[in-house]
Amino acid sequence: MLTSLSNAPIADTPMTYTTNTTMTELARDIRAARRVLVTTHQKPDGDAMGSVLAVMRACAAVGVEASGWVVDPCEGNLRAFEGATKVEHVNPRAPTLPVGEFDLAIVVDTGAWAQLEVLTPWLKANASRVIGFDHHARGDDVAARRIVDMNCGSCTALLVQLVDALGVDLSYGADARGRNSIAEALYMGLATDTGWFRFPNARAAEYALASRLLAAGVDKNAMYQQLEQSSRAERVQLQARALMSMEMLQGGRFVFMTLRASDFTETGALLEETAGIVNIPMEISCVRASVLVVEDTAAGIIKLSFRSKPADASGAFVDVNELAARFGGGGHVHAAGGKQKGSLEEVAARIRAAL
Ligand SMILES: [Mn+2]
Structure with a gap:
């Protein structure tokens, strides 16, 4: 909980925060699971929510039941992208823990205990079943098995490899208007984490992924309006x-x-x-x-x-x-x-x- 915060800087742990498995192995384990929990850092941003939604939709596409579990506050702009993908939003002041049995817990866009305070007891109790996908430089031993790639402009730029490894079509999940697909969720993370492709982390690979996602039906103009021009x-x-x-x-x-x-x-x-x-x-x-x-x-x-x-x-x-x-x-x-x-x-x- 928040009371555990200290003013001291994060100690440099001997653990190196790097990849210790393969995308193929994690994709295989997700396919073999019956029920998974998908979560991310508290106060999710566009990449965190995009990552959660993309993984949940990719799981649905391979017949795995995925529960999304997110600790608020979460901007309404982001929640608008959930569509039929039902994410549980938890109040950090009156937190609840996930209920039921999960074969895997998938943590995206973070690997730091400090960003997962509400869920920490649950993750520690299920430690062997936690897998992680992240693109941050620092992290802890949250996920027993993890893929960490700092060269990805967003966590969703890493997760597209998981979607590909699962053999799922990027347009999966699209509704009658072509919205709420896996591609849209991936684009939400990619566009917001790169400042709409202006920041230094928008490189050739990020533009190439954007191209792929647009070809898969992403409506970038509608997304820009919803994410950046819907302020109060x-x-x-x-x-x-x-x-x-x-x-x-x-x-x-x-x-x-x-x-x-x-x-x-x-x-x-x-x-x-x-x-x-x-x-x-x-x-x-x-x-x-x-x-x-x-x-x-x-x-x-x-x-x-x-x-x-x-x-x-x-x-x-x-x-x-x-x-x-x-x-x-x-x-x-x-x-x-x-x-x-x-x-x-x-x-x-x-x-x-x-x-
Ligand atoms: Mn991110």
Whole structure:
């Protein structure tokens, strides 16, 4: 639970977070299963939800019963993609654990205990049956067997290999309008994790996968509108608050923004509506990295988001994965998150010192 969080950085464990099995073996085990649980990190983003939905649909395609189990908050924009794929949404303040017998538990888009707090007791009790698919640099021994590929722009870019290994058609699951297919779920993760193919992690392989998914019937324009142009006005007002708080540090190399509890109450915006705000200052020429600090009074923690630009002409860049690791988190070289206890002022001072 959240009370187990500490301010200490994640200790470097001797375990190496790397692939220790093959896609063929995991595909075979999924096919042999009768019932599987599919889950991801708390507060799922587009890649997490896309990964859960893609795996659930691929399981359905091979006759395996899949239960989706996700710890909220989860944006309505993302839930809109569930269609007929029924995902159980768990309230982190009043959590429940999965009920019934599962032959396998499939953890996607994370391998870190810190991101699976609600489900940790259940996963530990079922340790031998847990398999994982991830594209993050850091992780723990959540999944006994796992495929980890940091070179995938999204977890769904890794999962397309699983779908292929299962021999399932990418258009499986499409409804009468051509929506809610496996391809759509894969595209949701791919498009959102690569910032709609603008971020450094959008490379030839990611564009090639996008091409394949579009050919499989993905309606990218409808998806863009649903994912990026369906905000409430309160969300844009919250963005304005964050931008008003903007401080330029180190001669403008770093941008530092804060959102206080009062910013949420006064705008009526929700905590999950902070998504994407940390990217906005990257539009500024001199900025190399951006930090957003959010006061989450309900959870009693301070949430941190970090972003950085790819290497400049001199080859220099800010490794925000390393930075986030010093603040109870992690992620990728150019996109990471963390959480801290303490007051907003205390945490802000710690981060300013680290920058
Ligand atoms: Mn991801």
